[in-house]
Amino acid sequence: xxxxxxxxxxxxxxxxxxxxxxxxxxxxxxxxxxxxxxxxxxxxxxxxxxxxxxxxxxxxxxxxxxxxxxxxxxxxxxxxxxxxxxxxxxxxxxxxxxxxxxxxxxxxxxxxxxxxxxxxxxxxxxxxxxxxxxxxxxxxxxxxxxxxxxxxxxxxxxxxxxxxxxxxxxxxxxxx
Amino acid sequence: xxxxxxxxxxxxxxxxxxxxxxxxxxxxxxxxxxxxxxxxxxxxxxxxxxxxxxxxxxxxxxxxxxxxxxxxxxxxxxxxxxxxxxxxxxxxxxxxxxxxxxxxxxxxxxxxxxxxxxxxxxxxxxxxxxxxxxxxxxxxxxxxxxxxxxxxxxxxxxxxxxxxxxxxxxxxxxxx
DNA sequence: CTATGTGAATTTATTCACAGCA
DNA sequence: TGCTGTGAATAAATTCACATAG
Numbered sequence: 211x212x213x214x215x216x217x218x219x220x221x222x223x224x225x226x227x228x229x230x231x232x233x234x235x236x237x238x239x240x241x242x243x244x245x246x247x248x249x250x251x252x253x254x255x256x257x258x259x260x261x262x263x264x265x266x267x268x269x270x271x272x273x274x275x276x277x278x279x280x281x282x283x284x285x286x287x288x289x290x291x292x293x294x295x296x297x298x299x300x301x302x303x304x305x306x307x308x309x310x311x312x313x314x315x316x317x318x319x320x321x322x323x324x325x326x327x328x329x330x331x332x333x334x335x336x337x338x339x340x341x342x343x344x345x346x347x348x349x350x351x352x353x354x355x356x357x358x359x360x361x362x363x364x365x366x367x368x369x370x371x372x373x374x375x376x377x378x379x380x381x382x383x384x385x386x
Numbered sequence: 387x388x389x390x391x392x393x394x395x396x397x398x399x400x401x402x403x404x405x406x407x408x409x410x411x412x413x414x415x416x417x418x419x420x421x422x423x424x425x426x427x428x429x430x431x432x433x434x435x436x437x438x439x440x441x442x443x444x445x446x447x448x449x450x451x452x453x454x455x456x457x458x459x460x461x462x463x464x465x466x467x468x469x470x471x472x473x474x475x476x477x478x479x480x481x482x483x484x485x486x487x488x489x490x491x492x493x494x495x496x497x498x499x500x501x502x503x504x505x506x507x508x509x510x511x512x513x514x515x516x517x518x519x520x521x522x523x524x525x526x527x528x529x530x531x532x533x534x535x536x537x538x539x540x541x542x543x544x545x546x547x548x549x550x551x552x553x554x555x556x557x558x559x560x561x562x
Numbered sequence: 563c564t565a566t567g568t569g570a571a572t573t574t575a576t577t578c579a580c581a582g583c584a
Numbered sequence: 585t586g587c588t589g590t591g592a593a594t595a596a597a598t599t600c601a602c603a604t605a606g
Contacts, residue, residue: 212565224565225599232567240566240605258556265552272455276448282509282532282549326555333458350555352548356458366558368551372528373458375544376441379502379526380434382542388587400587401577408589416583416588 212243259286264324266292266348268339269331270300270310273354277328278306292324313339320347333357340367388419435462440500442468442524444515445507446476446486449530453504454482468500472511489515496523509533516543 213224213231231237231244237252238244254260265288267274278290295301296313303310316339319327327348329339336355343351344361353359356371389400389407407413407420413428414420430436441464443450454466471477472489479486492515495503503524505515512531519527520537529535529545537543 214565223599225601228565228567229598236567238566241564242606243565256557257553258559258561259553261561263556272448272452276452277548279448280548282547283552286549286553288549288552325559326552328552349559352552352555366555368554370546370548370551371458372453372456372546373462373464375546376459376464376502376504376528377433377435377462378544379528379542380439381432383434383501383525385434385437390587399577401579404588405576405590412589414588417586418584419587 211246213238216244254287262287262289263326264289264291264322265326265328266290266294266316266319266324266343267308267328267330268294268313268316268343269329270295270297270305271330274328274330275305277330278308288326290328292319292322313342316342317346319343325349326352328352328354329359330354387422389414392420430463438463438465439502440465440467440498441502441504442466442470442492442495442500442519443484443504443506444470444489444492444519445505446471446473446481447506450504450506451481453506454484464502466504468495468498489518492518493522495519501525502528504528504530505535506530 213227217224217227228238234256235252237249251260265283267277267290270278270293274293274295278293283290290308293305293308293310294313294316295310300310301312325348327343327350329336329343329351331339333355336353336357337359340351340353340359340361344365348365350366351359351361351368353367353369355369356373358369359367361367389403393400393403404414410432411428413425427436441459443453443466446454446469450469450471454469459466466484469481469484469486470489470492471486476486477488501524503519503526505512505519505527507515509531512529512533513535516527516529516535516537520541524541526542527535527537527544529543531545532547532549534545535543
């Protein structure tokens with residue numbers, strides 16, 4: 211497939227596609243274009259997505275349940291292999307074939323080859339959960355709480371704050 | 387408060403703070419710093435966040451319920467005044483003092499001064515929901531489905547794809 | 563001939579350093 | 585004296601145009 215067609219898919223220009231790819235290598239064939247299958251494989255390798263990443267979920271409330279039920283993780287090689295909550299009524303139950311464990315069991319993650327975690331707890335507990343995750347050897351955290359969490363810089367945190375994202379919209383709409 | 391202190395809060399340099407602010411006006415006082423209250427007011431005005439924005443939620447599953455229960459919208463002036471679902475078992479019930487209406491009622495949003503909407507439905511329905519929202523006069527959409535949705539360019543869409551955000555993490559962690 | 567890959571030109575963003583105001 | 589606001593210098597990203605490979 212040509213860079214022109216790829217560009218259409220993501221609404222950018224063809225030269226942006228080619229230039230960006232060129233920073234990482236020569237993925238295409240001149241006169242022909244890009245082989246999609248090979249391209250996907252190369253990009254996955256660059257993004258370190260070519261192996262399965264075991265992921266832990268902390269907080270099985272509404273948001274956590276939505277994450278557990280989310281069907282879109284597989285294509286990137288993510289697998290949620292552990293879920294934690296502090297509510298005794300939830301601990302021991304299963305959701306989407308994942309057993310919910312007590313929050314005190316976070317320290318077992320290191321031995322279970324889990325390297326990523328998703329924080330979906332009320333914001334006031336976000337920092338202490340993050341501390342426990344770091345202590346357990348987690349390397350990356352997806353943080354759904356609107357609170358800034360402090361971690362050693364060897365640990366990567368990506369925060370999704372729903373309210374802040376929503377707050378970007380009004381700027382683009384004419385004030386009524 | 388000085389630009390130095392503000393910079394610390396968001397982990398950037400003080401000159402970035404000052405330069406960015408300067409593009410929109412003179413908010414500070416030389417030798418003193420910035421008045422936080424006034425600064426917040428000015429920024430809210432620039433981002434068009436100084437009035438209440440009525441917001442509709444479409445899809446009251448796990449994710450939608452989490453959004454409804456989310457306590458962080460108030461400070462930005464958002465108010466979820468309508469919720470929709472296609473499940474007859476949910477329609478008519480109340481969640482967080484918002485009545486759940488049938489999805490067929492989306493066309494009433496225009497008359498109700500709702501200008502923003504949050505899409506939290508399974509991805510295969512995202513486009514048709516977006517179409518209905520546009521027809522009802524919605525100006526901005528926060529899309530939680532991983533699908534690219536097409537809207538007229540007068541409508542602003544911001545997409546949050548959980549899997550894509552999670553997929554950014556492995557790049558930063560050393561491959562095991 | 564077609565479509566990539568990349569130097570060069572252009573535009574945009576970041577960083578610096580300091581004049582100017584409280 | 586202290587801190588802002590901003591021109592000037594530097595760096596980075598984007599866009600262009602085309603040589604080059606298939």
